[in-house]
Amino acid sequence: MGPGPDDGRVTRRAATARLSLVAVLCAPLLSGAGEVGPALPTPPPAPETLPPAPQTLPPAPQTVPPAPLPATATGTGPGKTASPSGIETAVRRTLPPEALGRLTLDVWLVNDPDFPPVTPSMATAILAQARATLSDKLGFGTLELNVKGGESVQSFIGRHAGADKACLEELEPLRVRPSGRRAVDVDPKLVRRFLSRWSVESLAAFFPEAERRDLTSYDAIASTLLAEFDRKVATIADFKLANGQSLLAADKLDLRSYVNWICALRNQDDADLVLTNELILYDLASEPYPHSIFAKCKVGGASLLSPRRRAIYRRAVFASTFSMVTDLPFFQEDGVLTLAADDKLKVIGTFIVAHELGHAVFKLPDFYDHPPQCLMTTKYETGYVSGYRDLLQHPGPCPACQPWVDAKRFVFQAEEARRDGKWDAAIDYLRLAIKRTPKQIDGNYVRYIADLSVQVAQGYAALGKIKDALAWLKAALRIVPDHEEAVEVQRSIEGGATKYIENKEPAGGAN
C-alpha cells in the first residue's frame, strides 16, 4: 500500500528501513543514473541514522512524511466510502487488462557513424518487440511507439547537452575523463555517501577475492574502487576503431559520455524514447557502482529526468543497441554471437527498451527476488541474452509486479475520465493511485505523489471547488516546495483564472 495523503505519518524506524530498500532498488533513478548493469545484492538491515543524500540526488523520499491530504478538502480520504463517482467503493483490486490506458510515445533515432547503425527497419522490429513484451508482461497492449525522425549523435548531443548550462555545470566536477579528471580526484565525501547505502561486506563481495582482506572500511573500498574506475576508463580509451582512432578520442568523448546524455535528455523536447547505437561510457564518478566498474563501465539504457516531456510525465528513456551489435569483444553481451540478427533485435526490444519503459511508465524499480517471469529482474548473473531466454521460458506477467501495474492503471483511468470531462471520477482514480502506489518506485516517490496531487487539484479547480483545489496544491507544495506546476496552478487560481485551468491540457498526460 502506498502512503496516500491520508495514511498518516510513518514511524522513523519504518521510514528508515524503507530508505535502505529504495536506495538499492531505485538507486539509478534517485541519482539520475541509469541502467548500468546488474545490481548490488540486498543490503543489510537499515542503519538507525540515514546518511545525507549526495548532492546529485533529489531528496530521499522516505525522509519526508507522506503528503498529507488536506483535511478540509472533502472530509473523506482515499478508501473511504463517499466519492461522487462511486468509483472508490466499486473498484476491484485488479481491473481487467483493457482498463489499462493508451499511451503514444515519440521515438528518435540517434546514430554514431562509428558503430553499426539502428536503421528505421531495425527500429520497427525493436519497437514491435517492446510493445509485445509490455503487453505480455504488464498487460499494456495499447502502447504506440512512433518514430518521429532522427539525427547523428553529434547533432543530438551538440544541440541538447549544453542547452541549459546548469546541468553540465552541476555534473562536470563529478565526471571522469581519460587523461583528465580522475575518479580518485572526485570529492571523497560524495563517494562515501553514495557507498554508505550498502554495507562494507556487500560492497567488498564485488572485488576480486585476493583484495577483499583489506577492504574493511568505506574509505578502503572507495579508494580501491575509484582506482579501478580510472583503470577501466583508461582500458576503454586504449581500444581503437578500424580507423585507428581511440574509442574515447577527444572529439568523440562528449558524445559517448553518460553525463552528457543525462543533460541532453534533461534539456531535449524531441522524444520520449531515444534509440541509439552509441557506446555510452559510465563516467559519473560520484556514483561508482561496483558492478559497473568491475564490468564494462557503460550504460545500456536509462530512464531519466526530462522536464519538458509530458507523455511519460517529465521523463524520457534512452536505450542503446551498442553491446548487442558491436564487434568489440570487450563490450559484447554474453551469448550474443549465438543469436540470429532478428533475435538480437528481440533481445534489445525486450530487455533494454521494454525494461526501461517498465521503469519510466510503470514506475517499477529493478528487482532481484521476483519470479522468473519478471521483466524488471536485474541480477548480477543475468545478462541481456540469458535474461531474454529466461523470459521466453516464462511468459506472462510477474505477479509480484502487479501492485505497481494496478496503481498505474488508476492513473490511466483518471486520464481517460478527464478526457471525457468526468472530473469527479478522475479525482477518485487519482486518489486511488496515490493510495496504492508502492513506495519503492522508479524515481522519486515524493515527487510522484506531489505530481498526482497537482492533478487532483486541477480536477477540483475544473469542478469549481477552489478551496479543495488550493488545499491539494498546498499539500503538494508541502512535500515538494518548488513544484513548478503546483505553483503555476496556484497562481492561476488565486488570480481567478479557473477557466485557464479547465482549458489547460492535463499536466500529467498519461504519465
Ligand SMILES: [Zn+2]
Ligand atoms: Zn532496470
Ligand SMILES: [Zn+2]
Ligand atoms: Zn516482477
